[in-house]
Amino acid sequence: MTQSMRPFRSVLYIPGSKERALDKARSLPADAIIFDLEDAVAPDAKDEARVTLRAELDKGGYGNRARLVRINGFDTPWGNADIQAFRGAEVDGILLPKVNSAYDIETLADMMSDVAIWAMMETASGVLNAKEIAAHPRLAGIVMGTNDLIKELGAQPAPDRAEIQTALQLSVIAARADGVPIVDGVYNAFKDDEGLWNECDQGRRLGFDGKTLIHPAQIEIANKAFAPSDDDLDLARRQIAAFEEAEAAGQGVAVVDGKIVENLHIVTAKALIGKAEAIAALEGS
Ligand SMILES: CC(C)(COP(=O)(O)OP(=O)(O)OC[C@H]1O[C@@H](n2cnc3c(N)ncnc32)[C@H](O)[C@@H]1OP(=O)(O)O)[C@@H](O)C(=O)NCCC(=O)NCCSC(=O)C[C@H](O)C(=O)O
Numbered sequence: 001m002t003q004s005m006r007p008f009r010s011v012l013y014i015p016g017s018k019e020r021a022l023d024k025a026r027s028l029p030a031d032a033i034i035f036d037l038e039d040a041v042a043p044d045a046k047d048e049a050r051v052t053l054r055a056e057l058d059k060g061g062y063g064n065r066a067r068l069v070r071i072n073g074f075d076t077p078w079g080n081a082d083i084q085a086f087r088g089a090e091v092d093g094i095l096l097p098k099v100n101s102a103y104d105i106e107t108l109a110d111m112m113s114d115v116a117i118w119a120m121m122e123t124a125s126g127v128l129n130a131k132e133i134a135a136h137p138r139l140a141g142i143v144m145g146t147n148d149l150i151k152e153l154g155a156q157p158a159p160d161r162a163e164i165q166t167a168l169q170l171s172v173i174a175a176r177a178d179g180v181p182i183v184d185g186v187y188n189a190f191k192d193d194e195g196l197w198n199e200c201d202q203g204r205r206l207g208f209d210g211k212t213l214i215h216p217a218q219i220e221i222a223n224k225a226f227a228p229s230d231d232d233l234d235l236a237r238r239q240i241a242a243f244e245e246a247e248a249a250g251q252g253v254a255v256v257d258g259k260i261v262e263n264l265h266i267v268t269a270k271a272l273i274g275k276a277e278a279i280a281a282l283e284g285s
């Protein structure tokens with residue numbers, strides 16, 4: 001599946017130290033997995049987690065889910081060993097935490113020549129440099145780190161996320177300007193389904209491709225929230241049919257449900273149908 005068509009509705013973090021969770025993930029319906037060596041793993045478990053995770057990835061069994069490994073930063077005692085351990089591993093990307101500028105991507109690109117690089121957007125500098133980070137030729141995707149961002153801003157988290165709206169939007173704009181996927185941050189209250197749904201809905205309206213998750217129970221909600229609904233698809237098909245009819249009659253505009261439909265709406269409608277087909281292909285694989 002090409003990067004641009006790959007669904008990223010649900011992106012589940014799994015601590016690299018938890019063998020049982022690493023195994024369970026083989027049967028979970030997440031679109032993508034972040035195998036975490038950073039914040040989900042305690043300092044004294046880092047070395048063992050690296051070995052455990054590499055062995056599990058070598059065993060395989062994760063199907064068509066995108067597999068990203070979140071390494072520790074270069075400025076930590078573990079970053080370099082993580083890079084050595086995952087050279088040549090069967091993964092779809094390496095996720096670098098706390099990226100501040102395109103220089104950080106360049107540094108990792110020099111150390112790992114053959115793997116797609118993803119960036120965590122979770123520092124004030126990173127957000128201010130989002131455009132140059134997204135534009136780096138090796139950058140394949142962006143993950144919001146909203147916990148670290150709130151911490152660094154000294155902000156107070158609120159249900160409407162007003163404190164990070166600007167950062168969320170700047171990051172989406174940067175990702176879209178360079179055509180890379182972007183997924184929203186985690187919802188910490190993993191037993192609060194209604195709160196998760198509302199935050200997924202907000203993320204979808206802002207333009208995110210999906211949401212990062214911390215618990216398997218969150219997958220179904222994110223998959224539903226970020227998939228085109230039956231009503232969306234029905235409207236898209238009716239728009240395409242009406243526009244084709246208008247074009248055949250020599251007109252450049254159609255009307256559906258009392259609203260004008262122009263060529264730009266048809267581009268969106270076809271992209272929506274393409275997304276639904278990519279989801280069906282992933283779920284059927
Ligand atoms: C949050 C948890 C600590 C909860 O764990 P636990 O109490 O064990 O949950 P359950 O008993 O309900 O688990 C039920 C079964 O599900 C498996 N499980 C749990 N979590 C995962 C998972 N993430 N992936 C796969 N499988 C999982 C358990 O093993 C149980 O299985 P079984 O025994 O077979 O029934 C825990 O969910 C957890 O550790 N979550 C991940 C936390 C994490 O990754 N945190 C770091 C990423 S978030 C972050 O860093 C954001 C960013 O950087 C920022 O700045 O915002």
Ligand SMILES: [Mg+2]
Nearest residue numbers: 039122145148
């Ligand atoms: Mg973080």
